[in-house]
Amino acid sequence: MLTQTYSITNTWLYLFVIAALEALAVYTWRFRERPGAITVIFAQLGKIIWLVALLQINASPNLEGKLFWVAIQKIIACLLPYIWLVFALQLSWQKNRIPAIIHIGFGSIIVGLAVLLLSNWQGLVCQTAWLSGQTITLVAGPGQRFAIGWAYFTGVITTVVVVRWIVLSAGLRRKQAVWYLGAVLLAWVSHAIWTLSGGRIESIPWGFLFNSLLVVWIFYRWNLYSLTPLAQAEASRHVIDGLLVFDEEDYVVYINPAAEKMLTDVPATIGDKLQALAAVWPALAQAANEPEPVETARNDPEGSRYYQMRRIPLESASGHPLGYIILLNDISQQKHAQEQIVDQEKALSILTERERLGRELHDGRVQLWNYFHMELRLVQTLLTKHHNADANHHLEQLLSVLEKLNSDDREAIAGLKKSDSSQNDFASNLGTYLAWYEKAHAIRVQLVLPPEPLTCLFSPTVEVQLLRIVQEAMTNIRKHAQARQVKVRIESTPEQATVLIEDDGCGFDPADLPASRNFGLKIMAERAKEAGGELRLHSSPGQGTTIWVLIPLKKQKIG
Numbered sequence: 335m336l337t338q339t340y341s342i343t344n345t346w347l348y349l350f351v352i353a354a355l356e357a358l359a360v361y362t363w364r365f366r367e368r369p370g371a372i373t374v375i376f377a378q379l380g381k382i383i384w385l386v387a388l389l390q391i392n393a394s395p396n397l398e399g400k401l402f403w404v405a406i407q408k409i410i411a412c413l414l415p416y417i418w419l420v421f422a423l424q425l426s427w428q429k430n431r432i433p434a435i436i437h438i439g440f441g442s443i444i445v446g447l448a449v450l451l452l453s454n455w456q457g458l459v460c461q462t463a464w465l466s467g468q469t470i471t472l473v474a475g476p477g478q479r480f481a482i483g484w485a486y487f488t489g490v491i492t493t494v495v496v497v498r499w500i501v502l503s504a505g506l507r508r509k510q511a512v513w514y515l516g517a518v519l520l521a522w523v524s525h526a527i528w529t530l531s532g533g534r535i536e537s538i539p540w541g542f543l544f545n546s547l548l549v550v551w552i553f554y555r556w557n558l559y560s561l562t563p564l565a566q567a568e569a570s571r572h573v574i575d576g577l578l579v580f581d582e583e584d585y586v587v588y589i590n591p592a593a594e595k596m597l598t599d600v601p602a603t604i605g606d607k608l609q610a611l612a613a614v615w616p617a618l619a620q621a622a623n624e625p626e627p628v629e630t631a632r633n634d635p636e637g638s639r640y641y642q643m644r645r646i647p648l649e650s651a652s653g654h655p656l657g658y659i660i661l662l663n664d665i666s667q668q669k670h671a672q673e674q675i676v677d678q679e680k681a682l683s684i685l686t687e688r689e690r691l692g693r694e695l696h697d698g699r700v701q702l703w704n705y706f707h708m709e710l711r712l713v714q715t716l717l718t719k720h721h722n723a724d725a726n727h728h729l730e731q732l733l734s735v736l737e738k739l740n741s742d743d744r745e746a747i748a749g750l751k752k753s754d755s756s757q758n759d760f761a762s763n764l765g766t767y768l769a770w771y772e773k774a775h776a777i778r779v780q781l782v783l784p785p786e787p788l789t790c791l792f793s794p795t796v797e798v799q800l801l802r803i804v805q806e807a808m809t810n811i812r813k814h815a816q817a818r819q820v821k822v823r824i825e826s827t828p829e830q831a832t833v834l835i836e837d838d839g840c841g842f843d844p845a846d847l848p849a850s851r852n853f854g855l856k857i858m859a860e861r862a863k864e865a866g867g868e869l870r871l872h873s874s875p876g877q878g879t880t881i882w883v884l885i886p887l888k889k890q891k892i893g
Contacts, residue, residue: 342392344536348385351539355382358550370424374549377417381542384410388538391470400470401463405451408459412447412481415488416440418521422492422514426499440488447484450477493518517548576662579648580622582655584608596641596662621645621660629665640669706732760788760797764804768822775812782823791831791887799865800833800883803858807835807881810854815839815879826887830867833883841873858883 342348359378365371387407394400419440423432451459458477463470474482496518499511524541531537576593580586586606593602600614612619617630621643628643646659709732716725765781772779784791792800804822811817817839825832847855855871858881862869867885 342388342536345389345392347536348389348539351543352382352385354543355385355546358546362550370421373417373421373424377414377421378546378550380410380414380417381546384414385539385542397463397465397470400465401454401460401472402452404470404472405454405459408451408478408481409444409448412444412485412488415485415492416444418518419488419492419495422495422499422518425514426495426503426511443484447477447481451481489518489522513548517545520548521545576664578602578618578660578662579657580608580660581657584622586611587657593662596664617641617643618660622658638666639664640666760792760801763797763801764822767801767805768808771808771812777812777817778819779808780819780821782821784824784826786826788824791826792885796865796885799861800885803861803869803883804833804835806854806858806861811837811839811879814842817878828887830887831885833885835881835883836878837880838878841875841877841879843875844871844873 355378359375359382362371362375362378366375384407387403387410390403391400391407394403454460455477458475459481460478461473461475463472465471493515496511496515500508500515503511521541524537524545527535527537528541576596577588577590578586578593579588584607586602586604586608589597589602589604597611597615600611602611608619608622612622615630615632617628620630621628622645625645629640630643631638631640633639642663642665644661644663646661648656648658709728713725713728713732716722716728761783768779768781771777788797808820811820815837817837819838821834821836823834823836825834855869859869862883862885865883865885867883870882870884871879873879
């Protein structure tokens with residue numbers, strides 16, 4: 335027969351411990367975002383209810399009231415070991431190892447025990463009970479024995495989890511587990527003393543108090559359970575990025591040293607409103623209201639500084655907004671490096687284009703000079719022999735060639751001027767050149783561009799090559815195609831960009847192409863290859879000509 339006696343002699347001790355546990359629960363709320371903190375708060379509330387139940391058992395004037403509070407105390411005795419088990423799983427990162435069905439089973443058993451303890455169905459909990467003054471003695475039934483056994487069983491499982499935590503961990507994690515095992519054993523010892531003494535030794539309140547202090551004060555206040563909060567605090571002080579923390583009403587609550595350096599001329603202090611800072615630096619307000627990063631520049635005595643601002647919302651575990659962070663990242667070095675890369679690419683484009691023009695002049699003009707030399711020698715011979723009519727015919731041919739050469743050179747010079755990449759972007763250069771071409775040669779030109787900016791597709795070096803390819807193609811159309819209309823279209827997919835040049839001219843047979851026209855196509859093919867792509871051509875007599883320049887975008891470096 336299992337009997338239990340409840341008697342309290344020091345009410346003030348219980349009241350003191352209850353007040354202390356309430357204070358610890360409120361204090362723990364500050365750390366509610368950390369693993370296990372909410373569980374610890376529930377544990378403090380459970381202990382408070384347990385102690386209140388013991389006080390009510392002592393204070394209730396009749397047996398029925400005392401038995402009700404005995405049932406409440408037993409319910410909490412079954413619930414607390416499970417709360418400490420959940421806490422151990424959370425801190426040891428073993429929670430996901432326990433299937434949800436097991437937690438549901440534990441919860442169902444606790445609910446069933448609560449119903450049984452409150453109803454005392456068929457006397458399974460308390461077979462009989464009597465009062466001796468204000469002291470209650472009861473004879474426990476099998477239901478109460480099962481409840482006590484369940485509480486000890488859950489406590490044993492908690493101990494096993496903590497021991498496993500100790501065995502599988504090392505360093506700080508093992509120290510954490512050892513400290514927690516000490517807290518669990520303290521609870522075991524205090525309850526054992528209270529049970530064995532029949533409640534005469536009031537070890538329960540002392541055990542609750544020291545167990546809670548060990549967990550809440552030492553572990554949470556001094557961060558022995560986790561270095562993460564301390565590491566975060568130190569990182570925010572030493573991080574290169576600026577950190578501005580605002581509450582949900584836009585008041586500044588924290589500024590790290592890096593942000594203070596960035597905001598030397600902005601009156602940013604704890605307690606200021608965002609509007610006051612934005613009055614000096616408007617980009618702060620923009621960053622606070624936009625989910626995407628915002629880039630901005632500021633003048634500095636040492637030169638322009640570039641910053642990227644990003645808003646990071648802060649929310650409670652339930653999703654309630656608490657405030658936000660504005661992260662200030664100084665990207666000046668990256669920006670200056672990008673500018674240097676662009677300048678280097680432009681310089682490389684200029685050098686490459688000079689080399690290309692030199693080859694074209696050498697390959698094309700040298701042949702012309704040889705032709706002029708031979709024709710002039712022939713004219714000289716004819717004049718010596720007084721064949722004036724033949725000499726005059728050859729001179730007319732020379733003048734015609736010179737006029738065409740002059741026209742070609744003027745068009746080349748105009749194309750170079752219209753496509754000055756240092757002044758405008760690629761789309762503007764191309765559009766300006768084609769507009770000039772249409773007006774100068776009375777050939778209608780249609781330009782079709784993709785919706786995205788072309789600067790997002792091509793590097794400066796590739797832009798130069800594409801412009802020259804278009805110019806060479808347009809020159810060939812003027813000289814040979816007899817076209818009335820030309821379409822220039824640029825298309826893009828994630829994999830490649832396509833530049834299409836299509837005319838409605840006379841066309842030709844690529845297999846029977848004169849050397850003069852093959853020279854221009856060879857130049858365009860070489861340019862396409864240097865741009866990382868390839869040139870394709872389709873033409874037939876009377877059907878016009880289509881040229882495609884295919885540039886793989888994955889090979890491009892955006893300047």
